[in-house]
Amino acid sequence: MTDQPTQQPAERADIAAFLASHLNGRTDEELSTEFHQLLDAVRTHGKKGELRITVIVEPPANGVESAPLPIGVESAVKAPKPTPVKSLYFLDEEGLPVREDPRQMAIEFRTAHATDTFKDA
Template sequence: MDTTSGEILRDRPEPRELASLLVEHLNGRTHAELSRELHQLLEAVTAHGKKGSLVIAINIDPTSAGEHTPVAISFESTVKAPKAKAASALFFIDSDGNPTQDNPSQPSLFARPVPSQSTELRNV
């Protein structure tokens, strides 16, 4: 006989393993999707050398009160995978406050527009 805090524990059935519920849920589709998400997360963590996470929430909604009434069980997942740092380019801010790749404090190398090149072939 087990006791906890002076309370006698009744013989209770062993709880069902969570893994078996997950595999059975929606005929295995939930387990397959979570497995794919985990695999993709592992690839991203390995590729970027940064941590990531896969959070799985189990939602249980009663259909009504009572001991033998069904409950709706759903699994939700949130993946936080590391990403590559976005590429950046340097820009200057011109006198109008707009970004430009030309340094406004230096004169332009081309004071006049460059003529378009002819598509005609020349014999050399």
């Protein structure tokens, strides 16, 4: 039997702990605020939303192996918005949007005279 060196599994970085401690907790606070705002918008508008968190890791400066790694965290929120109110339009002969149907005959209206006398039936 040959003794093979036992290889220790590499310790993994805990992403939740990293985000909680990044920039002394400021990143965690900002992400939590954005997440809460997203939840409110989804509940209010009944539509789906999205929060993207991007961790950016750059190589060490000048390729020095023992140099520190610059790590940044960015986030992007796509919160749902209310559905805009629409209005109906017709296209006129020039192709411009107009409120009244250009094919419809116009009827002139007159104002009726006001009266306070009523006829008994």
